[in-house]
Structures are given as C-alpha cells and as structure tokens.
Amino acid sequence: MAKWTINDAEQLYRVKRWGGGYFEIGSNGNLQVTPHLKNPNVRIDFNSVLEEIKEEGVQFPVVVRFHDILRSQVALLNDAFRQHIQEAEYQGQYLGVYPVKVNQMREVVEEIADAGQPYSYGLEAGSKAELLTVLAYNTHADALTILNGYKDEEFMKLALLGRKMGRKVIVVVEKYSELLQLVKSAQELNIDPIIGVRSKMTVKGRGKWESSGGDRAKFGLTNAEIINAARYLEQHNMGHCLKLLHFHIGSQLTDIRSVKEAVAEGGRIYAELRHMGVEMEYVDVGGGLGVDYDGSQSTSDSSRNYSMDEYVADVVYGIRDVCDLEGVPHPNLVSESGRAMTAHHSCVITPIMGEVTASGMDFDTTYREGEHWLLGQMREQVELLPSADNLQEIFNDVSQYKEQALDAFKLRVISMEELAKIETLYWRSCRQISARLKELDFIPEELRELEVGLSSQYLCNLSVFQSAADTWAIDQVLPVVPLTRMNERPTVNCSLVDITCDSDGKIDQFVGNEGLTDTLPLHPLKDGEEYYIGLFLTGAYQDVMGDMHNLFGRLNEVHIFTDDDDPKDFYIEEVVRGSSVSDVLSIMQYNPDSMATDVKRVIDKLIAAGDIRPREGVKWIDFYEDCLAGYTYLKR
Numbered sequence: 001m002a003k004w005t006i007n008d009a010e011q012l013y014r015v016k017r018w019g020g021g022y023f024e025i026g027s028n029g030n031l032q033v034t035p036h037l038k039n040p041n042v043r044i045d046f047n048s049v050l051e052e053i054k055e056e057g058v059q060f061p062v063v064v065r066f067h068d069i070l071r072s073q074v075a076l077l078n079d080a081f082r083q084h085i086q087e088a089e090y091q092g093q094y095l096g097v098y099p100v101k102v103n104q105m106r107e108v109v110e111e112i113a114d115a116g117q118p119y120s121y122g123l124e125a126g127s128k129a130e131l132l133t134v135l136a137y138n139t140h141a142d143a144l145t146i147l148n149g150y151k152d153e154e155f156m157k158l159a160l161l162g163r164k165m166g167r168k169v170i171v172v173v174e175k176y177s178e179l180l181q182l183v184k185s186a187q188e189l190n191i192d193p194i195i196g197v198r199s200k201m202t203v204k205g206r207g208k209w210e211s212s213g214g215d216r217a218k219f220g221l222t223n224a225e226i227i228n229a230a231r232y233l234e235q236h237n238m239g240h241c242l243k244l245l246h247f248h249i250g251s252q253l254t255d256i257r258s259v260k261e262a263v264a265e266g267g268r269i270y271a272e273l274r275h276m277g278v279e280m281e282y283v284d285v286g287g288g289l290g291v292d293y294d295g296s297q298s299t300s301d302s303s304r305n306y307s308m309d310e311y312v313a314d315v316v317y318g319i320r321d322v323c324d325l326e327g328v329p330h331p332n333l334v335s336e337s338g339r340a341m342t343a344h345h346s347c348v349i350t351p352i353m354g355e356v357t358a359s360g361m362d363f364d365t366t367y368r369e370g371e372h373w374l375l376g377q378m379r380e381q382v383e384l385l386p387s388a389d390n391l392q393e394i395f396n397d398v399s400q401y402k403e404q405a406l407d408a409f410k411l412r413v414i415s416m417e418e419l420a421k422i423e424t425l426y427w428r429s430c431r432q433i434s435a436r437l438k439e440l441d442f443i444p445e446e447l448r449e450l451e452v453g454l455s456s457q458y459l460c461n462l463s464v465f466q467s468a469a470d471t472w473a474i475d476q477v478l479p480v481v482p483l484t485r486m487n488e489r490p491t492v493n494c495s496l497v498d499i500t501c502d503s504d505g506k507i508d509q510f511v512g513n514e515g516l517t518d519t520l521p522l523h524p525l526k527d528g529e530e531y532y533i534g535l536f537l538t539g540a541y542q543d544v545m546g547d548m549h550n551l552f553g554r555l556n557e558v559h560i561f562t563d564d565d566d567p568k569d570f571y572i573e574e575v576v577r578g579s580s581v582s583d584v585l586s587i588m589q590y591n592p593d594s595m596a597t598d599v600k601r602v603i604d605k606l607i608a609a610g611d612i613r614p615r616e617g618v619k620w621i622d623f624y625e626d627c628l629a630g631y632t633y634l635k636r
C-alpha cells in the first residue's frame, strides 16, 4: 500500500473545498486555521487550541469561535459588492444588513456590527425580541435597520421609536393588514416611517427552503397588493415613505439560476413602482447566499453551484440591466446574508469517548469435547476462509448457522456459551470477508452492506439536538474531521453517535469523495491518548437553534482572537461557560436548592440511624451539590 500523505487526507476530508480559505491540513497532520484571508501568515494549529482549552480548565465539548473569521466574511461580502458596483458603474450603494436570527449571540452581533462600521453595514430583525436587540446597537449612522416578520402594534411602535432615535429603520410589510397598522401608529405618533414591501415572488428558490417563495409562500404581498399598498399610502399622504422592495426566496439557494430569476423579477417590480411615481430607493434581495457544506460545488442540498463573488455580480449587474432598460435610477442594494456571514466562524469540538461495534468483545472459541454440531460447522467455514474464493457462499452459510444457533438457543438445545462462540466466529468471518472484498471485481449488495454492519460507532460527548440540530431535523450535512493525526492513514470506518438516549442522536452522513457516505474513516483510538474531532460550519443557525434533549445544555465556549505577535498566533479572549445542571433544571421549573435539601434530609436520617458515618454523609451531600453545579456533559 502506498504511503499515506497529507494530500490523501485532503482528498478524504475535503477541508480546502468546504473550508472557505480558512481551514487547511498542516504538514504535521493537524488541522490549521488562517482566520485572515489577507494575512495567511497568521496560522493557528488546532492542537495548540486544544492545549490552551485544557490549560484554561474548560471542559469539553466546546464551541470554538474565531472572531476574525466573522470579520473576514463581513469584509469579503462588502468588498465584493463595492468592487462590482464600481466595475459596473452602478449608481447606487450597497447597504447590507446582518439578519440576527442566524446567530443572535451578543458577541457575534457585536463583532459583525463592529466589522461592518466602515461599510455602513446594518442589522435585520424578524421578531420583537430581535427588534429590541438591534435597536440597542448603534451601528453606523447610515446603516439600515430592516424589520421583517409578522408584526403587531407594539412592534410598529418600537420601529417608530427607532426613527425617533435617528435610525434608518425600515419596516418591511409582509402582510397587507400590517400596512394599515403601521399607517395608524405612524399617524398617532406623528412619526414618518420608512416602509418596505415584501414581494411574494413567483420564482421559487431551489433547495430545502424553496417554500419561502412562490404562490404558497407564508410571507409577502402579491403584485395586486403591492400596487394597492402604494396607492393606499399615496391617499394617506405617505407615498414618500415607501422606499424599499424586499424579496427573500429561501435560505441556502443551491442554484444560481434562481438568484438570477429573482433579481430579474424583483428588478421589474421596482421599475414598475418607479414608473408609478413611487420614489423607491432600495432593492433588498434578502438572504439565500449559500454555503458549500459538502464541498461539491453542486446543486445538492448542502452545497451551491456558485461563489459569493458570482452571486454579488449577478445581483449588481442584474438590477443594473433592468434599470437601464427601463430608464429608472439604480436603487441602493441591500442583502440579508446570514448563513454565509457566520457558518465558518464556529465549530464544535468533542473528544471521542469510546467505540461501539456490532461484534463487541472477542471470545475464546477453542474446541471443547461434546460441543454442539453447529459450532463445529461454523468453525469449519471460518477455517476455509483464507483460501476460499466463494466469499458470498461462505457468507450465506455463516449467516444461516448464526440464525439456526439463535433458534437452538431459544429451544434450549445449545448453551449461552456455545451461542457466544458461534456469534464470535460469525463476526470473525465477516471481518475476514470484508478485508478481502477488494479482491473482487464486483461486490454483491449484501457484502457491501456488511461493511456498514462492521463499521464502528464513535461515541461523541455531545448532543446532536443541542449542537447540530439541522443534521437531525433536515439532514443537513456538516463537515466532520479529526483535529490531529491526519498524517496517519485512518483505518476505522465510523459513524458518530451522541450521548443522548435517542437513537436519532447520530451523524451518519458525511462528505465523501463521490457524494455522501454512511461512514467516515477515522483513526483507531489509542489507550491513554485523547482523540478529538470537530464538527465544522456550525456558526449559522446550529449555534443557536439547539434544544435541551435529555437536559444536555448549552456548551462551553471559547472565543479566539488572532495575534500576530503571539508565538501561537492567537489568544483566548473569553470563555463563556455553558449551562450547568442547575441552569437546565431551573428552566424545567425545578428548584435545585430544594432538591439538594431533600437529598441532605435523607442522608441526615441515615446518619442519625447510624447507617452512614457523618464524615461520609457530608461527602455524599457535597458530591450531589457539585454535580448540580457542574456541566451537563460527560466528564473525563
């Protein structure tokens, strides 16, 4: 077999293909991060990150955030718009917003708002809680605050408060009745709103979120309603307030064609409104800019067949061309990319806690006087294997013997020890057959399935429901890679299982060389040596959508900043502690203090009765309290 190289590891794990320029396999076999695309000299080795996390005494699993990646992505998108606007001699400006629902963590929103300062990059909110959040953040004076989602009177008043505060708050009307509410509130408070209308476009995005567009979309006004809205505002002397046309045809648009079509349709609606005399100033193309999770650059659900640059060019040139043909001014351009801004910046790191195999432990199968005939038959097949060329026939035979043995056991014909021997021999033969499959020109279906049956399950110290909700809910594929040892050949075919008591708590879809695979080759576990894997591109949605299945709470977080002068090129700026057991119990209405008191009362009784020594009793009580205050995940 040829020597394993870093190149082979790259072929297998495709780090460069999904890594967005930020991740790479180092020559030492460790995963490396270059958070500044423009400064590749700042290079962080994941092994140093692991060491630092341990030194800080932070328990795994851990979410690692690279704040510089957030900054880089904000710059990348804004620079792309600026460049294409200049090249296209486009007359409007780009005034993008970050939709906070994609990752509402304060540190994330603050970092994006700060990185966006030079670009007048704003924020988008889709609910009252998000609106309260974005109002408190003073972004650049020219930056937009865009409000989507269903709204009530309070929502409208908050938006108008934003106007009073001097902010460019734009209320996007999603439903006709909202317009009436907004006009009413604006007239009562005597504040001019800036109004947008969301179009229920006929073009549908392709991908998992395609129902965001089209006739049955939940949001948006029909063309008739948009025209009526413009007339209604005119009648109420508020025609000058209508400034923005909005559309959002879905998240993770996999095919660039749907972007082009939406831009063409939206551009026409904008132009028609202009022709009607409405002084529209903005066209907001919504979100949807995809992330290539599986590195295939295809229209598969977890990928996209275009780059960020191509997307931006299609928006700028698409709107420009419609406007030039229609003879209307170029509007300012707005986009609401959340996924593409945040996905790369965070990952979840977990040690592998153990291995689960179907075959379990090996068992001594040597011949014993008087053993059952079936056992002898089985042993004979296994002995034939090394020189046999009829692998499928042997597989059929051993499978049948194993089934017969189970019947025989139930009928009290063979003992449990004999059954254990037969099962052990069965798995040994499966392993031998599997090892020889390469010799075959054609691998029959059953034998191919054997591979999956023989694969290991690596136990990850995390809950899929908390940390990677979309892998469970919508089969989102997230890249999984070992953080070290990629200079060694990975010899164990694995799927991943989490520590919840739910058989759905697993990851068994991986980025493979020819599409998706059920298993991922990882390295054999070594005694006394930790093996860590990372789940990548979790910064969009996954970070904030998780639930507390089995009462596993939020993860510890480590925020990493780069520092060119530091020997390791980084420092941990902040550790945010995840949920304690007490925290999650309190959310479920328990009272951890009184629970501790109840346990103490029982122990005190045992002490009084002389069943437990007082010193030992105190230790048990302290232990219970420590666990309440502790992390919800497994401890090493």
Ligand SMILES: *Cc1c(COP(=O)(O)O)cnc(C)c1O
Residues within 6 Å of the ligand: 099, 101, 102, 126, 148, 248, 250, 251, 252, 286, 287, 288, 289, 336, 337, 338, 339, 340
């Ligand atoms: C969710 C959402 C976004 C963000 O979409 P991404 O695909 O994550 O960029 C933008 N706008 C609206 C209206 C949304 O609902």
